[in-house]
Amino acid sequence: MTDAEVPRQPTTFALWREVDDTRIRTRVGGLFYLVAWLLTWIFSASPAGVVVSGVLGSCLFAGLLIARLLHRPNAIDDPQQLKHWLDRHWGLILLTAFCWGQAHALALYSDAYDGSELIATLATVAFSTAMTFNFAMRYRRALLALILLYLPGLAVMASNWDERHAVLITLLFYLGYLVLVLGRNHREYRATLELELKLLDQQRQLDLLSRTDSLTQLGNRYQFNNLFPSLVANAIRQGEPLSLVLLDIDFFKQVNDEHGHASGDACLTAFAERMRRVFRRDADALLRLGGEEFGVLLPGTTLAQAWDLAEHFRRELEEEGLELPGQRLVLTTSLGVGCFNSRHDSDADAFFRRVDSALYRAKREGRNRLVSAEPVRA
Structure with a gap:
């Protein structure tokens, strides 16, 4: 054994x-x-x-x-x-x-x-x-x-x-x-x-420490690399939807430059806490993929449902910003969203690249926006 x-x-x-x-x-x-x-x-x-x-x-x-x-x-x-x-x-x-x-x-x-x-x-x-x-x-x-x-x-x-x-x-x-x-x-x-x-x-x-980001207490890139392929395989086997949301904090370097790295760390922690409030199902996997880039894996979630959650997160952050110790920080985020589709995605890596491309389109098109990796269908 x-x-x-x-x-x-x-x-x-x-x-x-x-x-x-x-x-x-x-x-x-x-x-x-x-x-x-x-x-x-x-x-x-x-x-x-x-x-x-x-x-x-x-x-x-x-x-x-x-x-x-x-x-x-x-x-x-x-x-x-x-x-x-x-x-x-x-x-x-x-x-x-x-x-x-x-x-x-x-x-x-x-x-x-x-x-x-x-x-x-x-x-x-x-x-x-x-x-x-x-x-x-x-x-x-x-x-x-x-x-x-x-x-x-x-x-x-x-x-x-x-x-x-x-x-x-x-x-x-x-x-x-x-x-x-x-x-x-x-x-x-x-x-x-x-x-x-x-x-x-x-x-x-x-094992938990190796899979957890020490600052935000979200899953880290190592956990994502282990969890993502298994969830994709399960989605194929069960015939159920699997959605992925990728998030990138807009102009995060300016936060560090203007407010200091301590405020930058507090910003990342508050951003992660805001994610927990929106993506709060037990099955949702919230991860910090590196730097100011985050991801959410949503098993059993259609593209339309993932879009609604991601857009709700974007609008709430735009309207409320983040409350840091002693200050309120105006902040926005760019997001890419997609749902696994065996016709377009040969494997987990192809699925990730498709959603990652949507995120970068959101950043190129002016930031503070959500872009879908495919047409939104109810």
Whole structure:
């Protein structure tokens, strides 16, 4: 899986990480339960005498193995589906632990399994150790699995205290050790996950900074270069309109020369804020393309609708100017507007050039005007 496919929302990422870790760590675990049961059966005192329980146990653990392998997550960006997968997969893990606990108890209780009690007990120790180190992401569920693995066998040993008290006490001490280690591993897993979440947040912030103009907080040219082709491709695929408005502040150099660069920066910031008031839909992408040139990408917007918004912006700026700290600045803008048309635009670059040419016609024809890259149609 590439970094681009990893969920970025913290809650979803935490669930995805747990799902991914659980899926990887449980992939072959079911196989060892099956092998352990086969060894317990084959090396029993009378394999032929317990053929029914042997075959049933083999089928049971084989079925649980297949169920684990076939149970794969379908989505990585849906928290509900990820949680549902975890709940169901933990159900398989706990069911396997329960079944092995019963198998261990059977091997200890039945005389037919004399000779393989040690195999079953060692397997129980191995499975509980693996549970402690591999599935500490969910402390309570892993603790329940340990109990399901151990309790049936311990109960049988307790019923035959005189002969098995030494092994029983030893296993109880080891179980206590595993519980302590499980708690430590759980804390370490959560700490690692928290670190990953912090790194993810830092990556998100760095990505945002790389795509945001630091002065106006609009998208920058880098974001435009990434977003524009994808929106054009989506417009072609969905058959929906995509409009582009390009804006250039008229005589901006004079603002810097007459009022200073600090006022020039304040002008750019106020201009961007005015853009937010006019182009305010969530889908609209507002960008500073460089210097005093700005752009607005308008998905799902016809040329006529984009024209009305752009002309409203131009007239409002002409009439009201910009309010800067301690002064009102008279300002105008030249604009070019166009809507993607597959008959005229072979790709995103061709579309941009067409609208950019309209902007420069507006500047050549006297500025403070809006020029369309094609005839306006309702």
